[in-house]
Amino acid sequence: MNQVLVLNSGSSSIKYQLIDMDDRTRLAVGIIERIGEASGSVADHAAGMEVVLAELEGKLDRAQLAAVGHRVVHGGDRFRGPTLVDDEVCDTISKLIPLAPLHNPANLTLIEAARAAFPDTPQVAVFDTAFHQTLPEHAYTYAVPQSWREDLGVRRYGFHGTSHQYVSRRAAAMLGRRPEEVNMIVLHLGNGASVCAIREGKSIDTSMGMTPLEGLIMGTRSGDLDPAVSAYIARQTGRTAEEIDLTLNKESGLLALAGSNDLRDIDAAAAKGNEPARLALDAYCYRIRKYIGAYLAALGRVDALAFTAGVGENSATVRAGALAGLDHLGIAVSPKRNAQHSKEERYISPYWAETAVLVVPTDEEIEIADQALEVLGRAG
Structure with a gap:
């Protein structure tokens, strides 16, 4: 078999x-x-x-x-x-x-x-959450009442774990090293999007929280938001918690800012001078850059950044925008390498960069298959 x-x-x-x-x-x-x-x-x-x-x-x-x-x-x-x-x-x-x-x-x-x-x-x-079970307590704990945390399970869980795990292993292989030897930041950028800080092969922090709503601006999700906004909208409009939750998950993010949740359309519109599209693209990249900065601090040493998923693998604009201004930290993209479209694993950082910047196509299905055989005690 x-x-x-x-x-x-x-x-x-x-x-x-x-x-x-x-x-x-x-x-x-x-x-x-x-x-x-x-x-x-x-x-x-x-x-x-x-x-x-x-x-x-x-x-x-x-x-x-x-x-x-x-x-x-x-x-x-x-x-x-x-x-x-x-x-x-x-x-x-x-x-x-x-x-x-x-x-x-x-x-x-x-x-x-x-x-x-x-x-x-x-x-x-x-x-999806299993890879993030290695988060330290101080990273997954929210500052909320003990009864919420203990009785209701309110904490950071994180998602996209299968993708982050696969990509981190492939990125380590590209560096010619074992996962346990590498610190990296993986950016899973699709319609849903998350960042993961990985130390020596283990997740130590990630942008999504108790639900996939927290973190980056996404296709239709707001990402990080002042928690009081929901209560304010409820008081001002009479909308229910369920209605507000639906709006934040299905009617926000890039869709709310630019009228589309497709980065290809937004990029093309921004290039033609469309102001909402330009703002959406700027806000999207800025949020990613903020998380990169936070995880640089959390990890201390970062050997690689890996872009993956639909946007991460295909949008040269987002990759360049997300890393803009980080040259002094040894993180940059080569314009020529970044512009080349390919479905293969590849480096897009210049030769002088201290931190490798990679594009690694994700493959959640092969990761699931490998893990299934792992459980059965077989090597895939």
Whole structure:
């Protein structure tokens, strides 16, 4: 058995890949979208699993399937690594739903559907939050009442952990060093975005918090915000907590500033002199630069910065803007290297820079597959 089926479920989607782990080739890749939406034809993630199975017909040999790997958004403080799924694990994921009400129910439904579809195949859950369980107490603790922290689980958890872990390992390999020898900052910049400070292969701080709302300006999320803003809006407008939460998650960020959450459109509009687009781009890059400065201080020594995900891998404008003015700290991009578009891992820093600046395409699916086999005691 040498194949792993990776199921990466969002709140309204399922991305899947069937990977041959002998040569790490993709035997099947697909996505089911608009799950549970009025405009879609798939009622829920259980029905989505049926669609996945139909699309895998003729491509999947069950006798060769070593494991099914699942992405689960929130593991709270209960899961520190990939975990073999059983009834107790499913029960714990269910109890964590209040921390991720949009994603964990979808993740759990898909896990249960996959267990039914592949009753004799090990199922492994890989948690977005697990990589950040190495945060020191002073980094994950919020200054809020003890009852909130202890009874309600209010603390920093962090997300995108699977991507940060994969990219940090690949970046270390590019430097010709082991992850335990390297300090780095990984910038996962997509529609959702987060920064992670990694010391000797372990996450010590990250920009997302108890939820994915905190931190950087994102496609539709506000990122860092004075907590009193929500109470102020509620008093002034009569809007409910749920309505305000929806606005901050779905109607804010770049969308609110520029009218679009697509950096390509914003970059093009800014180049033509569109003022809202220019402001959005400036604010986006400035927020990233602030976090880089904070994590430089937290780490003390930084060997590399790695850009990844859709924006990080493809936007030369954002990469240059995020690092503007950091030359005196030994951090810079080479205009020529930065402008070259490629899907390969690459250096974009000039020869004189003390800190390597890298672009590392993320691969969460292969990381999930590797971790699934790790749980089973096999090397991918």
